[in-house]
Amino acid sequence: MKKMDEPSVARAKASPVAPLQTVTRVDLAEAVYRRVGLSRKESAVLVEMVLSEVIDRLAVGETVKLSSFGSFIVRDKGERIGRNPKTGVEVPIMQRRVLVFKPSNVLKAHMNGEDIPEDDS
Amino acid sequence: MIKSELIQKIADRNPHLYLRDVEKIVNAILDEITKALARGDRVELRGFGAFSVKRRDARLGRNPRTGVHVEVDEKSVPFFKTGKEMRERLNEGYLS
Numbered sequence: 001m002k003k004m005d006e007p008s009v010a011r012a013k014a015s016p017v018a019p020l021q022t023v024t025r026v027d028l029a030e031a032v033y034r035r036v037g038l039s040r041k042e043s044a045v046l047v048e049m050v051l052s053e054v055i056d057r058l059a060v061g062e063t064v065k066l067s068s069f070g071s072f073i074v075r076d077k078g079e080r081i082g083r084n085p086k087t088g089v090e091v092p093i094m095q096r097r098v099l100v101f102k103p104s105n106v107l108k109a110h111m112n113g114e115d116i117p118e119d120d121s
Numbered sequence: 122m123i124k125s126e127l128i129q130k131i132a133d134r135n136p137h138l139y140l141r142d143v144e145k146i147v148n149a150i151l152d153e154i155t156k157a158l159a160r161g162d163r164v165e166l167r168g169f170g171a172f173s174v175k176r177r178d179a180r181l182g183r184n185p186r187t188g189v190h191v192e193v194d195e196k197s198v199p200f201f202k203t204g205k206e207m208r209e210r211l212n213e214g215y216l217s
Contacts, residue, residue, distance in 0.1 A: 014175040014198065019163035023153065031153040036145045046131070046146050053130055055169055057122045059210040065123045069151045070199075074211060097211040099170070101201030110159045111174065111197045 025051075058099060070103040158199050170204040 025047055032043040054064050058072055065071045075098050082093040105117050122130075124147065132143040154172060157164050164172040174197050182193040203211075 014177050014200075016200075017161050017174040017176050017197065019161060019173060021157075021160075021162045023157040023162050023164040025166060027157075028150050028153050031149045032146050035149040036142055038142075038146075043146075046135075047150060049131055049134065050127070050147055050150055051166060051169055053127060054122075055207060055210070058207070059213070061211075062122055064127070066127070066151060067124050069124075069155065072201075097215050099201075099203045099207060099211060101170075101172075101199070103199045107155055107158070107199060108196075110155050111199060113159075 061097065066104075068104055068106040070101055070107055073100050073102060074098070075100055158197075161197070166204070168204060168206045170207055171202050173200050173202070174198070175200045 025044070029040065029044040029047045032038065032047055033040050036043070038046065054072070057064050058074055061074045063071060063073050077096050077098055079095045080093050082091050083089065084091060108114075109116050128140065128143050128147050131147070132138060132140045135143065154164050158172055158174055161174050163174070177196050177198055179195040180193050181190055183190045
């Protein structure tokens with residue numbers, strides 16, 4: 001049996017960071033333009049094509065794994081009873097699908113200025 | 122689908138591009154998102170979702186195997202919030 005009086009391990013609190021700027025498709029297209037040398041117009045078309053392909057796969061429930069970046073996973077959630085936090089009224093939440101992003105260790109290392117691990121996928 | 126399959130798929134649809142160029146395109150996109158998050162910026166992709174940065178406070182963690190306490194530094198973690206259209210597409214024809 002587990003002892004209950006052990007020192008509790010603090011759970012890290014996650015607070016959103018106020019973003020400095022917002023990056024959009026336009027910036028992604030600009031990066032492709034600079035790095036690949038296609039026209040600006042074609043760079044934008046290609047960015048759209050890449051995103052659409054990822055979205056289409058996820059829409060049919062497929063997992064998309066992008067090594068060194070992270071995985072997008074579609075999860076099936078069963079029906080459950082929810083509650084309106086304001087009124088306390090119970091409402092059924094239908095079964096549904098949700099998308100979760102699992103960042104790779106490489107991405108997390110980049111965000112924390114750490115050494116970049118080998119590939120992990 | 123994995124990255125190489127994504128690259129192949131895009132290359133198939135663009136016979137005028139070399140495979141290595143498509144590889145550069147996909148990597149340029151992912152690198153740009155990574156760099157933005159490393160700066161603490163937000164990445165918003167309409168129809169898909171938005172990446173943002175969350176900060177986790179330093180905490181006292183412990184090795185689950187040995188039970189030894191260790192200090193865990195504060196760190197930044199990426200967070201993805203699914204966009205409205207993506208959420209709708211995930212559930213299209215899924216609900217009976």
